Amino acid sequence: MRNETALPAKKSGALKKSGRRLLWFLVPSAVYVVVFHYLPIGGLVIAFLDYNSYQGILSSPWAGFKHFAAFALMPNFFTILKNTLLISVYSIAVNTVLPIILALLINEIRVKWFKKSVQTISYAPYFISTVVVVGMLFSFADYDRGVFNAAGRLVGIPAGNILESAKWFSTVYVVSGVWQGLGWWAIIYVGALAGVDQSLHEAAVLDGAGRLSRIRHVNLPQIVPMAVIMFILSVGNALNVGFEKVFLMQTGGNLPASEILSTYIYRVSLMSKLPQYSYAAAIGLFNSAVSLLLLWIANFVARKLGETSLW
């Protein structure tokens, strides 16, 4: 009895020390997170200043809500907000539904090598860089030599350059995004479907259910909760539409539809000869605040409608 109690005492002492010493591991990453995540959050204070790099954050003059007001009163305010929301609502709608359909389809393939080949192919575009994908779009859309016009000529569509068209911008953005990410986004659903309890299928077969009705009544309900989480997360990211891709896709012709919050931030700050850091930071802060609000709303709605939510 004695020996048995002595051991846990020694054990817990060693473990306690070990749990504290573990903190050493966290030093490098904690320094990184403080410097590149928490410091910039604090740096948002420049949105309320007239920041200039000579005076620095501590001695730049106070500006209050001046920059927020300037942004809200800017003639393009509603266009930029509308473009940002339109592109993200469009992407979210398409990117929530299509991966589920692809996963249900892949799950029905019974020939193993074929299933694996389809999956391998479906991931390929995801590994191609944004620069290259946009470069492909520009080559394909070229007025004289692009394949889009060559294909259009065959079916009698008048020649044009879709990358110079404001009307088509969001569609080109979303469709090329689907090409790139569909297979990748379907992965988690394919994984979840592989884990569906086979007895559910057996029971459904006994009840006379065919393949389609089993997809609808057995497989689909299994992945809906996961899809809801993905949906909430993407709504939270709605305003953070891919800066890189939109920026690279911008042309003089599509700018009325392609200027979004993040590209505008870049344009008035780092891209500009007279960078307006405080103004840009104010727009960034506005962007983050609206994102958090959207995340909260999406989570709230999901919780009211069903059982799944983030918190």
Add this chain to the structure above:
Amino acid sequence: MVENGGKDKVFNCGVCAVAAAYAFVTLLPLLYIVASSFSAPDAVNTGRVGLWPVDFTLSNYARVFSDTAILRGYLNTSLYTVAGSAITLILQFTAAYPLSRRDLAGKKFWNLFFVVPMFVGGGMIPTYIVVKSLKMLNTFWAMIIPGCVGLFNVIVIRTYISTAIPYEMQEAAMIDGAGNLRLFLTIVLPLSRPILAVMTLYAAVGHWNAYFNSLIYITRDELFPLQRVLQRILVSSESNLIGGSLGDTEKTLAAESLKYAIIVAASAPILLIYPFFQRFFEKGLMIGGLKG
């Protein structure tokens, strides 16, 4: 699977047909690009190339690999990828391991510490000011440090370690006198091979395809990564890639097939590697998706 009857056969055929069509459409642009990259410039410009090279030639590739800007981009990106991936992996795993231990002092705090920045951030400008005040602008480090830790990935690795490696096993080793570092190196890392493979692939692909950091933090040509060089050629079409012996019209005529060769040359390294990691990332994403 419970399957029977002729009806099922019809259904299976339908499924395969749709899946094959999807796979073909996904591959189509890539096949066209590969075919064009091996075709004579004239054949590409006049739209004679389909899914097979016309007037087969290697001259496009010969030009791509004799361009100094592209070669320097390759070299820079290779360095960024190797050094950056190493830093990314070290930081992510040294963060994830303690978080996976239930005896970590202040565990709740540390979890929050890493999760909160996933949802709120300072954004482009405050981050730029931080990088600038660290005197990192236009340095090697600006390409590999900002953004090098994926917080979501840290959570995924944490989840993997805490589900795949029994804590009791580590506890036993601890009582035998093993320190944390030895536990980490001799028990945890070897048993985390699948997630290590996934994260290595993510890190390498991320650094190889990185463009954003160079756009924001780099203005000196000699530091440009491959993607920035590609952007100039493919998107902005400001290329003096083609040698001086050609006239202006010849330059533009040759440009399209050259662009396709550049696309293939830049993307091939990753497209050839990822299938070998496939079984790992299918598993890795599953674990992350469930708990993350």
